[in-house]
Amino acid sequence: MTKLSDIAKTIRSKNAGTDKITFDVIFPDAAAYERVKGSGVMTRESMAALYRIDPARITDFVAFDPALAIKFTVLRERPSGSPGDGDIFGAQQYAPLLELDVP
């Protein structure tokens, strides 16, 4: 089984303002991009399940052809930097995507 980290060029997460974290998965070529885009492995529902959150917390889910990228954005549980937040920049939230199985 292929892992997402085997075929994506970039897998990252970062704050989008104070209340959201945005995830970018960028592919090196159209073949890899279309393969994942068409596989159904990355959808609003599957990402909500992976991150154990209510799908309503995913505010945006976009396939962005010019950048060969799939992008989604999640409302934070609490604003960035509130006490108890373990990731002020939202920079390490992408890790579970690395191991995603791609058919």
Next chain:
Amino acid sequence: MSRSMKMICPNGHLGFAPTREGSFALGVETNPDIIAADSGSDDVGPVPLGSDTSTSPLAWQTHDLELMLLASRARGVPMIIGSAGDTGSNSRVDLYVRIIRELAAKHRLKPFKVGWFHSEIDRDWLRAKMRRGDAVTGLDARPDLDDAELDATDRIVALAGVHPYIRLLDMGADVIIGGRSSDAALFAAPAIRAGYPEALSYYLGKVLECASFCAEPYGGKETVLGEITDTEVRVTAMHPDQRCTVASVAGHAMYERSNPFYEYVAGGCLDMSECRYEQIGPKTTRVTGPKFVPSDRIRVKLEGSGKIGERFVGLVGIRDPYTIANVDRVIGWAREKARERFGNADYELHYNVYVRDGIMGASDPDRDRPAHELCVMVQGIAPTAEMAEEVCMTGTRQMFYARLPDVKGTAGSVAFALDEVMRASPAYRWTLNHTVGIDDPLEVFPCRVEQVG
């Protein structure tokens, strides 16, 4: 050849990490018309804005300002800084203006004009607006602002659009130090003032604001060159090993944004959904097709931070697998001891359990598989430092005494590398992520220009 305007951006967050000088020198050699950089971000959390401090060291801020000031004065072209000192608060703007004056004296620069504007919003001004029925509208699923949340706020900044930058250029400023601003605005302003199309001007700002983050391979703090004409924007990496490609430039449009197609600024929305990207040179990509949709009334975004309390931090290690499996009971024990001591008093205890789910919390799919040792970070927060220290000490040391029914080790449930709790920055939270309508785009951004030297 039609007319064009060239801008270089050496750093996506001036001061946060030092500008790389090699590619900046190459950028300066291209004869730019403008040298500009953004210096702030809400990425750094609510503490700097709330406590009115910088998270960037003064030495790095000065280093970057010195590089840009000397190049700007040697070339006789404007230097523009936005969101001074991480937060763009008034004290940070004044600090940067002072650094500019000191650098001018140090290098005996010929006289020039420094211009600046402030972005802080007075709470009473905002309250009066609310009383008149002007809603302060919540962003990102936040409710509209109410009196209680406003009362809990220590400092508010508004994000300026192009307006104060254009005004300061009109007033003859050679160096501009901006308060909190939309990143794209400080680059768009000189282009719009020169008559270039708004859509391309804002796009230029959008692509330049993070410097080399729009280039590949990855490498921050390197200079990029943007050039605008009446029909297109061209962006070029200055570092010898970096290129601006279709993928890197298009990819940057979505960086730190919830949606890659739309960018909101005071005065309208940049629509990038029909942008076309073409590689026109080894290091250069051309962009055409952005649109700008002006808004009916100007709404400015507000950021506000409010203090929760003084804060202490403790660190705890756990090695016993049984205790690791029951770490939540250990934490529960310590919380109960704090409750017994402080009752319903105004305090908070927070636990991050590292090597289990300290980074992601309940979202972590692997939280059921903790490692063979854990580190727990304890935060104690209370109105006074004295009480915060005791809250944190209770929440930390009582983990040592936690009583688990089947534990073999009865001499102490956890390990301490430091048998102490440490004072941290006070705890703050983002109280405002809102917008408010204004009638005059300069109303909340007072501008001044003064001679230096």
